[in-house]
Amino acid sequence: MSGLTGRTIALAAERRSEEINTILHKKGATTVHYPLQGKLSTHEDALIKDVETLIFERFDLAVFTTGIGGRTLTKAAKDCGYEETFIQALAKTPIASRGYKTRHWLTEIGIEPLLTDEDGTMEDLIDKTCTTRPGRTFLQLYNQDDTTITQQLEKTSTEVYTSQPYTYEPPEEAVVTALADVLRKRQVDAVMFTSKKQVENLLAEDESAVVSACNDNVTAAAVGTVTAQALFDAGIQTVIQPPSQKMGAMVVALDQYFQANPKT
Structure with missing residues (x-):
């Protein structure tokens, strides 16, 4: 069974969101979309x-x-x-x-x-x-x-x-606030980022709450070293990062993480 079965994943990406939605749904996950990149x-x-x-x-x-x-x-x-x-x-x-x-x-x-x-x-x-x-x-x-x-x-x-x-351009304020609120309430199992800009836009809303959630029971996942480093720099201790800078590889890495940590 996939480690993503029954998991709820928040997506901060806007580009190619349909592709990653499809991959996650095939793995049994539910996705919620909060585009933070901006126009x-x-x-x-x-x-x-x-x-x-x-x-x-x-x-x-x-x-x-x-x-x-x-x-x-x-x-x-x-x-x-x-x-x-x-x-x-x-x-x-x-x-x-x-x-x-x-x-x-x-x-x-x-x-x-x-x-x-x-x-x-x-x-x-x-x-x-x-x-x-x-x-x-x-x-x-x-x-x-x-x-x-x-x-x-x-x-x-x-x-x-x-x-x-x-x-x-800055993302819609209501979208940023909504994702920060979801993280504060621990309503998702993981949040996926594909760029440093998405991380920065979310942290600007409520950095302490985001970091607290991701160091508690919301798992942060990132594509690319630069994106992951932005999360580490904010104080997030664990960031799931695939060796390949591709979204499909990030899904695989997150799946493997949840299989190894089923209670997370």
Whole structure:
């Protein structure tokens, strides 16, 4: 019997939620959905500027931190008739890539990165990047302006051009409050996160209650090292994290955890 049979799982993810719902239901679990990522927002003028800059200016290294960022820039290039030229420019530029989703995007457009992370974190990738001491660096930022990453690259690069292809609008306040309340009342057996942003949005609502619940009898599960680390940093002691950064693998890991800990 599956360890998830009869369990209630809260999902904080919005993208591909139907896929993970199906997997969990086949395992006998009930799911409740609280999308915490927020709505993706892009700015066309800034995207076109970033695309043209990468095409028409020379960079010694281009650092891509998320698959969404890479895909958003590629779509912007396509929309303004630059897709082929954009991909050609990328092919001529040494690439540093963080995360399997970013590498998957690069594979789709036929590009092999020069540098990749070992553990899904920017820290590992930046360490490798700084050893190359690039001249001009194109840096695709996360959702938020990460000044720490920019400053680290500026120490070894002659210039760092920052691109922020997208931002996330805050999730609906009622949704965040509802999930925090469910956790406070211990009405779910586990809560699944697929991004650091989801963790941050929930902790901003009531960090102490969330941490208390996840250290009591609500199990936290995360896809990716960065997501898991955000939970650990908040003080959550146990986080179920699969070796593969995929949602299907997270379900398997959670199933195995509950089989080994049936009274949890």
